[in-house]
Every structure is written in structure tokens, then in C-alpha cells.
Amino acid sequence: xxxxxxxxxxxxxxxxxxxxxxxxxxxxxxxxxxxxxxxxxxxxxxxxxxxxxxxxxxxxxxxxxxxxxxxxxxxxxxxxxxxxxxxxxxxxxxxxxxxxxxxxxxxxxxxxxxxxxxxxxxxxxxxxxxxxxxxxxxxxxxxxxxxxxxxxxxxxxxxxxxxxxxxxxxxxxxxxxxxxxxxxxxxxxxxxxxxxxxxxxxxxxxxxxxxxxxxxxxxxxxxxxxxxxxxxxxxxxxxxxxxxxxxxxxxxxxxxxxxxxxxxxxxxxxxxxxxxxxxxxxxxxxxxxxxxxxxxxxxxxxxxxxxxxxxxxxxxxxxxxxxxxxxxxxxxxxxxxxxxxxxxxxxxxxxxxxxxxxxxxxxxxxxxxxxxxxxxxxxxxxxxxxxxxxxxxxxxxxxxxxxxxxxxxxxxxxxxxxxxxxxxxxxxxxxxxxxxxxxxxxxxxxxxxxxxxxxxxxxxxxxxxxxxxxxxxxxxxxxxxxxxxxxxxxxxxxxxxxxxxxxxxxxxxxxxxxxxxxxxxxxxxxxxxxxxxxxxxxxxxxxxxxxxxxxxxxxxxxxxxxxxxxxxxxxxxxxxxxxxxxxxxxxxxxxxxxxxxxxxxxxxxxxxxxxxxxxxxxxxxxxxxxxxxxxxx
Ligand SMILES: Nc1ncnc2c1ncn2[C@@H]1O[C@H](COP(=O)(O)OP(=O)(O)OP(=O)(O)O)[C@@H](O)[C@H]1O
Numbered sequence: 001x002x003x004x005x006x007x008x009x010x011x012x013x014x015x016x017x018x019x020x021x022x023x024x025x026x027x028x029x030x031x032x033x034x035x036x037x038x039x040x041x042x043x044x045x046x047x048x049x050x051x052x053x054x055x056x057x058x059x060x061x062x063x064x065x066x067x068x069x070x071x072x073x074x075x076x077x078x079x080x081x082x083x084x085x086x087x088x089x090x091x092x093x094x095x096x097x098x099x100x101x102x103x104x105x106x107x108x109x110x111x112x113x114x115x116x117x118x119x120x121x122x123x124x125x126x127x128x129x130x131x132x133x134x135x136x137x138x139x140x141x142x143x144x145x146x147x148x149x150x151x152x153x154x155x156x157x158x159x160x161x162x163x164x165x166x167x168x169x170x171x172x173x174x175x176x177x178x179x180x181x182x183x184x185x186x187x188x189x190x191x192x193x194x195x196x197x198x199x200x201x202x203x204x205x206x207x208x209x210x211x212x213x214x215x216x217x218x219x220x221x222x223x224x225x226x227x228x229x230x231x232x233x234x235x236x237x238x239x240x241x242x243x244x245x246x247x248x249x250x251x252x253x254x255x256x257x258x259x260x261x262x263x264x265x266x267x268x269x270x271x272x273x274x275x276x277x278x279x280x281x282x283x284x285x286x287x288x289x290x291x292x293x294x295x296x297x298x299x300x301x302x303x304x305x306x307x308x309x310x311x312x313x314x315x316x317x318x319x320x321x322x323x324x325x326x327x328x329x330x331x332x333x334x335x336x337x338x339x340x341x342x343x344x345x346x347x348x349x350x351x352x353x354x355x356x357x358x359x360x361x362x363x364x365x366x367x368x369x370x371x372x373x374x375x376x377x378x379x380x381x382x383x384x385x386x387x388x389x390x391x392x393x394x395x396x397x398x399x400x401x402x403x404x405x406x407x408x409x410x411x412x413x414x415x416x417x418x419x420x421x422x423x424x425x426x427x428x429x430x431x432x433x434x435x436x437x438x439x440x441x442x443x444x445x446x447x448x449x450x451x452x453x454x455x456x457x458x459x460x461x462x463x464x465x466x467x468x469x470x471x472x473x474x475x476x477x478x479x480x481x482x483x484x485x486x487x488x489x490x491x492x493x494x495x496x497x498x499x500x501x502x503x504x505x506x507x508x509x510x511x512x513x514x515x516x517x518x519x520x521x522x523x524x525x526x527x528x529x530x531x532x533x534x535x536x537x538x539x540x541x542x543x544x545x546x547x548x549x550x551x552x553x554x555x556x557x558x559x560x561x562x563x564x565x566x567x568x569x570x571x572x573x574x575x576x577x578x579x580x581x582x583x584x585x586x587x588x589x590x591x592x593x594x595x596x597x598x599x600x601x602x603x604x605x606x607x608x609x610x611x612x613x614x615x616x617x618x619x620x621x622x623x624x625x626x627x628x629x630x631x632x633x
Pocket of ligand 1: 161162168169170171174211212213214215216217218219390391580581582583585607611612
């Protein structure tokens with residue numbers, strides 16, 4: 001059924017040639033390159049994600065770039081200046097040679113040296129050793145204990161954030177980002193003086209976290225932010241105590257009676273209500289719920305107040321969370337909702353020191369950018385850290401960052417833009433027999449094939465609930481999501497739709513079955529109902545067997561019982577809505593019903609499997625109009 005092509009070609013752009021998976025190798029072909037030229041450039045992945053900011057000049061001389069990052073020596077177009085970053089300055093003859101390459105002089109025979117060769121020469125002289133050193137330093141960071149995080153945060157990683165997982169070690173993006181966001185990447189402990197408490201305005205730091213899907217980016221930014229908030233809180237309390245101690249004694253209350261208790265003055269009600277210190281922006285309500293749940297779990301031990309705001313909640317709930325009299329520390333929201341709140345109450349952004357723009361390529365694209373930027377502009381006066389986070393960096397975002405945030409510090413993992421390591425990719429040609437172009441049938445048959453395969457492998461001692469197989473099917477249009485769901489149900493497959501058309505309140509609960517997030521009572525009832533329906537199907541003797549039954553016309557409304565059933569398999573049919581950031585950790589199979597429009601969508605959709613190094617499989621259905629030629633060579 002599944003055809004495993006020997007060589008797969010990226011259907012979208014040359015940049016995707018960087019894709020790697022154990023079973024395939026993307027290679028650009030002439031046709032792919034031609035297509036690439038025709039596509040709008042903003043849909044292409046950036047090849048220069050890790051490039052640093054332009055050199056800062058002081059009195060006409062560029063200041064030496066920091067090489068204290070894994071990419072410190074990369075993307076250099078000039079050879080090093082004498083003594084640049086070396087313990088031993090280079091010799092006079094080497095300087096002469098380097099100067100010749102830098103000035104781009106022609107060779108002896110008058111030919112210009114090839115650009116790639118020039119780059120190679122420039123890189124070879126400096127960066128490999130430096131990169132090796134930094135790589136080594138990342139390898140050495142194999143425990144959360146090594147980070148300069150507050151002890152309670154370190155303890156909470158395993159117990160709260162990772163659900164009691166033992167022997168956890170930080171992922172590459174966490175090794176890169178946590179020290180950088182804490183300001184301890186040079187191995188030094190940060191200064192104890194906290195600017196927030198002193199009321200100082202620190203210069204805003206800007207970071208870009210770019211790492212492959214399912215690599216733990218959320219925790220990479222959440223931990224340093226919570227650490228900063230808790231330290232600021234402590235420093236503020238100390239300052240208050242010092243100020244109180246400095247007050248003249250007459251201003252203190254005097255007690256006439258020996259056994260009178262000193263009663264603490266009650267806190268000013270609502271002083272910090274509606275004025276969070278940190279804001280995390282996410283594109284969808286589903287992601288707000290996901291990140292909000294992580295914060296909620298951490299708040300039990302770290303003791304802070306978080307509020308998740310999205311259109312999934314009523315305005316009363318939103319208001320009571322944001323303006324809770326006890327104050328709020330971290331707000332997780334969609335930009336549209338937060339923007340509308342700040343229209344009526346601009347004070348909401350007056351105390352923000354940390355702003356995260358997660359899924360930055362979405363939130364800074366044409367549709368979201370005006371709203372996101374307006375929030376950023378209003379928060380800037382108090383902002384200390386701006387953190388942009390994404391698994392894909394399109395060229396448009398890269399250009400935007402160069403213009404708007406030239407000083408952004410790029411924390412980029414080497415596997416960015418790669419398909420997760422343990423994900424196998426297969427292609428089903430829907431034009432072949434027996435489908436003859438019927439994509440719906442091909443999809444149903446693919447699901448049956450997956451369902452009938454041997455039981456799910458149990459990895460690393462984890463046991464899946466009832467070993468039920470979870471499959472996510474991606475379609476390009478939301479109308480198709482409900483249509484295909486109905487078709488699959490007609491074929492006896494337990495399918496659910498998740499798109500903008502789905503009822504908002506139920507979306508989180510539907511997703512919870514695929515993410516393993518806490519399932520609410522309502523969802524449990526729904527699940528039980530579905531299980532009883534599917535078991536009643538499975539109890540019925542199947543009147544037909546084989547592919548003929550699948551090819552049979554869908555059951556009529558008067559006879560809703562399908563001819564076949566597929567117990568033990570749950571399918572989620574969704575659009576791009578379910579592709580970004582959703583932590584579908586229980587899912588092992590993804591079916592791409594439609595070929596995605598862009599390589600960016602492709603990466604996000606396939607990124608729902610193979611998370612955190614797990615095994616996974618992606619199946620792409622390819623038809624006549626789908627540039628099958630560029631998949632199969
Ligand atoms: N150090 C770690 N060890 C083991 N699991 C981890 C670790 N850090 C995070 N995880 C888990 O990895 C999963 C993926 O994390 P997360 O959702 O943050 O990935 P992501 O990089 O943001 O993915 P995407 O790009 O799809 O948004 C989560 O289930 C999370 O609990």
C-alpha cells in the first residue's frame with residue numbers, strides 16, 4: 001500500500017533540501033527549483049536564520065562580534081582581522097592571504113574566486129573549532145541542575161512540567177535558551193541586583209528561539225521568565241523591608257499595652273490586578289489552553305498567578321481572571337483578545353517586563369502583525385525581554401527581524417527546519433487502483449491499514465491508554481474537515497473534526513484526547529458515549545469483508561450503521577488550526593489528505609508526530625494535480 005520512494009524531492013522550495021529523515025533525503029530538482037521561483041518569496045524558509053545582527057560600529061570601527069554562541073563563527077563573509085578572537089594573533093603571511101580573499105581580488109589567472117569557495121576559506125580559518133567548543137559546552141549541559149534557576153523551579157520541571165518524568169535532561173533548545181535568557185551563558189552568575197525592584201529601566205533584550213517542532217521550546221522560555229519574576233518579587237519585598245526599616249520611629253505604631261499584637265496593614269486591594277509582569281501571545285485558543293495548563297501546573301509549586309484568556313471563555317471569566325484582586329503575574333492570550341482588552345484598559349500593559357510572541361512566524365505575518373505590533377509597542381516602555389519563538393523562520397520573518405529588531409539574539413538549533421528524526425514519510429498515489437483518484441477512499445483505506453497494523457509499539461516504558469491508535473488527518477480547507485469526518489464515520493471510523501467551524505467550547509476537549517491533557521468530565525462522557533457506539537459497531541457481525549465494503553457507497557441516513565468498523569482507532573480531522581504548536585504527544589500517525597500549500601505548513605503538520613524524539617509516521621496522499629512528479633523520481 002505505502003510506496004516508499006527511493007528519493008523524495010521537496011515539492012515546495014530549494015530551502016527544504018535541508019530536510020532529513022532516516023528514510024528519505026530531500027533533494028532539490030530542476031522542477032522544484034522552477035516551482036520555487038514561481039511561489040511568493042514570503043512562503044520560503046529562510047536559509048539565514050542564525051545570522052547575527054549587523055556589526056555595531058564605534059568611531060567607525062566594528063566592535064568584535066560575540067563568538068560565545070554555537071553559531072558565533074558561522075555566516076561570516078570576511079576573514080578575521082589580525083588578532084580577531086584568537087589567543088595567538090595570525091602571522092603576517094596569513095594576514096596577507098586573508099586580506100587578499102577579503103578584498104575579493106582575482107586569482108593569478110584573472111578569474112574571480114567562486115563565492116562558495118570564498119565562504120569556505122573564511123569559515124575554515126576560524127569557526128569550526130569555536131563551534132565545536134560551543135557544541136561541547138551544550139553537551140556538557142545535561143541536567144536542569146546546571147542552570148542558574150531558583151531551586152523550586154528546578155524541582156518543578158520534573159514534578160510539575162513533565163508529569164513526574166524521571167531522569168529528565170534539557171533539550172538542545174533549552175540548553176541554548178535557558179542560560180541566554182537568564183543572562184548566564186558565559187558561565188557566570190548574574191548580578192544579584194535586580195533592576196525591576198530598583199525601578200530601573202533596563203535595556204530591552206531581544207531573543208529569537210528557533211528550534212524544530214516538539215523540541216520543548218515552551219519550557220525553554222517559561223522557566224527563565226518565571227525565574228526572573230520570582231527574583232524580582234523577592235527583591236521588591238527586600239526593598240520594601242529596607243524602606244520600612246529606614247522610616248523614622250515615630251511613624252511606626254506605638255503600643256500602650258504590652259500584649260497588643262502588631263497587625264500587618266492589609267494589602268492595597270487590587271494593586272496589581274490586571275497588570276501582569278509577563279505576557280505570552282499565541283495564535284489560537286487551543287494553544288492558550290495548552291500553555292496555560294503548563295503554567296497552572298507550575299504555579300502550584302512556584303507560587304505565582306497566571307491567567308489564560310481566550311474566546312473559549314466568557315467575558316465574565318476573562319475579567320475575573322485578569323482583574324483578580326490578588327493580582328496576576330503571567331497572562332497567556334491571543335493577540336486579538338488582549339488587544340481589545342487593552343483598548344479599554346491600557347494599564348494592562350503598564351508593568352510588563354517579559355513578552356513572548358510564540359509561533360512568531362504566524363503572529364508577525366501580514367494578518368496578525370498589526371495587532372501583535374500594537375501590543376508590543378504599548379508594552380515596550382517597561383519591557384526587559386522580548387522573546388520570539390518559532391519552529392519555522394520564513395524569509396519574510398527573517399527580513400522583518402533584520403529591519404525591526406536588528407539586535408535580536410538568535411538562538412537556533414542545528415536541526416531547525418528538519419523533519420523530526422524518527423519520522424518515516426510515505427506517499428500514497430491516489431490515482432492508482434483501487435482509488436482511481438478518490439482521495440476520500442484513499443484516506444479511509446490508509447486509516448484502515450494503519451489500524452490493522454500490529455499494535456502500537458510502547459516506547460521508553462510509556463503505556464498508551466488502551467493502546468488506542470490516534471491518527472491526525474490534515475486537510476487544507478475547513479469545509480473539507482467536516483465533510484471528510486462524515487465520510488470516515490460512514491466507513492466505521494471513529495473520526496472527529498477540529499476546525500474553526502467546530503464548536504469553540506468543545507475544541508479543547510476533543511484535542512485533549514490526542515494530547516493526553518487532563519480530560520474534563522464532559523469529555524469523559526463524550527468519550528464513553530463514543531466508545532459505547534464503537535463497541536456496538538464492533539459487536540455487529542460484519543456482513544462483508546475486504547476492500548469491497550470500503551468501496552461500498554456510504555450508508556444512507558436511514559441505516560446509519562456502517563458496513564465496517566475500526567475499533568481502537570481514533571481520528572482527528574483538522575486544518576492548519578491543529579498543526580501549530582499542539583502537543584499531540586499520543587499521536588503516532590499523521591495523514592496529509594491534501595498536499596500542504598507551503599513547506600512551512602508541511603513542517604508543522606508533520607511536526608505533530610515524532611515529538612521529543614518519539615517514533616512517528618507521515619503519509620501524504622498525492623493525486624494528479626499534486627505535483628506527484630516532484631515526489632517520485
Ligand atoms: N527536557 C524535556 N524532556 C522531556 N520532555 C520534554 C522536555 N521539555 C519539554 N518536554 C515535552 O516535550 C513536548 C513538546 O514540548 P513543546 O510543546 O514545548 O514543543 P515545541 O518545541 O514548542 O513544539 P512546536 O514547535 O510544535 O510548538 C511536551 O510534551 C513537553 O512536556
